[in-house]
Amino acid sequence: MASCSPRPVSRPETPMTDDRMGLPQDTDHAGQSRNTYRVGLSPNTYRVGLSHDIFRPDGAPVMSPANYDKLAEAGCIPVPLPETRAFSPADLAGLDAVIVRTAQVPGDTLEAAAKDGFRHVARFGAGYDKVDIGAANRAGVAVTTTPDAVTRPIAVANITLMLTLLAQVSRFDAMVRAGRWAERGSVTALTPTGRTLGIVGLGRIGKETARLALGLGMRVVACTGSGTGGAEGVEMMGLDAVIARSDVLCLACPLTETNRGMMGAAQFAAMKPGAYFVNTARGGLVDETALHAALTEGPLAGAALDVFETEPVAADNPLLGLDNVLLSPHAVGTSDEMFNVCWLGCIDAVTAIRDGRPPASLITDPPAG
Known part of the structure; x- marks a missing residue:
């Protein structure tokens, strides 16, 4: 079959594509394998930031209330964050992880936050172009997505x-x-x-x-x-x-x-x-x-x-x-199904990283032990 470009890349769980179509590689950006996990942290102290657009303007979560509660039920502390288009180091200070929909996560923010113990960006959706993947790899911060949702x-x-x-x-x-x-x-x-x-x-x-x-x-x-x-x-x-x-x-x-x-x-x-x-x-x-x-x-x-x-x-x-x-304002796929499945996928990824288990859809290396 003909290809779209002479330089294909691939990743398990995702069909192959070329550099013009942009699917990720199956090793990290430094060519290292993903095989090291830190010892898990204790539940009930794991602080997870929530980007502002996890909530509607009236303050209600975009997913069902019952599903929203599952983050706390999993032993995590939800921390709603102020509205921003790009996270700063101060936004992530004191957090172990963040669940994010649309805000950017710049490299300098990741590298600074990692020094304070931050370890995971859980993307609410399939894309990860707003996260500096190279910086995440250098800082030992995991980035996960929820493509199935x-x-x-x-x-x-x-x-x-x-x-x-x-x-x-x-x-x-x-x-x-x-x-x-x-x-x-x-x-x-x-x-x-x-x-x-x-x-x-x-x-x-x-x-x-x-x-x-x-x-x-x-x-x-x-x-x-x-x-x-x-x-x-x-x-x-x-x-x-x-x-x-x-x-x-x-x-x-x-x-x-x-x-x-x-x-x-x-x-x-x-x-x-x-x-x-x-x-x-x-x-x-x-x-x-x-x-x-x-x-x-x-x-x-x-x-x-x-x-x-x-x-x-x-x-x-x-x-x-x-x-x-x-x-449409980048919202045409934001159905009730998508919100709930994305959220539950993020919780699964957050608890996996916290507990030292491989998450389902990993884009980067996990934090090193």
Whole structure:
């Protein structure tokens, strides 16, 4: 099979991909194996910071109250943290771990906190691009994720956004609101059956998106970095071929420094006239200037974006002024299922690191003993 790039990397539990698609390696960034765990700490003294967005504006947790209580029931001390876009050393002072949704965890913060006994960043979700992984490895701080929790919600969101675009929902909605009922015959909705969905990145989310699309009668083509792997019913090919053949192109890969801006002017120009673009992965994968041009000058008929290069998105971002773009504030997959499963996965990881056990989805080396 063709690959998306000549330099594949891989990790157990996650299908392989190339440096443009950005899945992690199966050793740490220094090439060391993950085989050393510290002796566990005593329950009931283990302080776990909670980023502010673990809670709703009214102070209630985003997960069910019964599940929220499971952290304390596991012998941990929950410590709600003030709102911040990036943690400082002071934010993590006195903590053993932190459960974080959207805030950045810079390298200098990790290195300073580790000197005070901090040992674990538990990411609420699958991505970890806002955590300095290199610094975490140097400081001996574990970083874990909860990839299984977001698989179905994000895959369902991908299909929902695709169907909304194809069905011309926003255009019909605008007609009704503007009193242009008589114009309804000027727009034709498109069905997914027989059309081609292209998926860039065939990990957990990509595979589930493909499964749902196949159920709608779509053809599915996809790209993985190594050219190996795949999924039943999915035709594997190189990235350029996926881009060129797709009626709808969906990004389903994490962001790394090597794949930043992978969708640029040349890639959008290679798409079919009238094609659609869906991105629920990371905004940094896309050159937004090139995307805007493709939406206003062709070839794209529309796009659905849950993520942006800069978040929160700036009020003057030109994409916000286009009527052929569906927009969401990096929230389209935040279902009740996702919140609860992410939370329980974080608790499992926190207690594993605390007790000296290997956690389920480890991105870095564990703290050294």
